[in-house]
Amino acid sequence: MRPDRSAHRYTLVAIILHWMMALGIAALALIGLAMTHLKLAPMQLFELYQLHKSIGITVFLAAFLRLAWRLTHRPPNLPEAMPSVEKAAATGGHLLLYAFLFALPITGWALVSVSVLNIPTVLYGVLPWPDLPLLSMLDDKAPAEALAKLVHAYGAYVLIGLVAVHAAAALRHHFIIRDDVLKRMLPISRPLPVASPSTKEHSS
Template sequence: MSAPWSVERYTRLAIILHWVMALGIAALVVIGLLMVHDDLAPDTMFRLYQLHKSIGVTVLLAAVVRLAWRLGHRPPPLPQTLPPGEKMAAHAGHIMLYAALFIIPITGWALVSSSVFDIPTVLYGLVPWPDLPVFSTLTDKAPVEAVLKTVHAYGAYALIALVALHIFAALRHQFLLRDNIMARMLPRWGKSRP
């Protein structure tokens, strides 16, 4: 097995964006599951929705930066020992994750924009965020809102499954295959690591 930090790594910005997005997604899932309970006090539900929207926009903006960065910075190669089928699965998994990181926040944004409640989004209580004009000007918002709510919810469940597979694959590589692939995306801490 190679030294823990001798593998070719992602760039510092890619690593930071990865972990910011991972934390954001975890928070979105928890908040998303909490905010759909009917027994919440209206002010608590309102705060959860606003926080969910704020974090969702943050994840979307981070995804835009991450995709732009990735287009100009090739990721480190996968281990040569990885079978071709697993390489294809890894690439397909990353493509699906990127797609979900755009589709889910955009459908959430469209959902808020088409909401019959017409509640403004203020990111973290500080920055007003606009509605998508095509959705906010609809005369009959209810059917569009219903479709978007379904797409957003099922997209979130699909993302949860993709993230679970992503984590499983990373742990498999680290602890079963011992190919040190996780070191490519882990932050470096301490003096002993270059």
């Protein structure tokens, strides 16, 4: 792990990955809900599904980069004044977010792999993406497809809930507690005060 020289803000790479993934998840939630709940023309629906799959796989691949960053860098410390129960909640919430960033795209990938319609996934209209090997060879795909749809939809609702709580907590830090927790994840140039080295806890 890289030494903690000035652990008062995230690195540019971490900030770019964070906001790219936030944008991707917001787009996936909106597109996912639109394609499953609106009455759209078949061609529009096909294009939305392909876009949803493309962004979903991009978020999945970005999750590996994010994890690699996290395993090789120490994130900034949480404010010393923060109660330990809140620190534990923040750490737990971040762990859950990481878990969903991997698990949810896998359920989506499983879903298209067991689809009875068997429509190929072509990322952004150019890059063919394979189905999951064992699942795509199932003899009777219909029950697996029904299960995968359920798991993916409820998983998506849980992730949307987690992201909402995560964003609300960041806004509470910024507007109510008035500390630097949100600012250190923003690409602003003004330097932030260096955190106390005595604080052991951290956030992501």
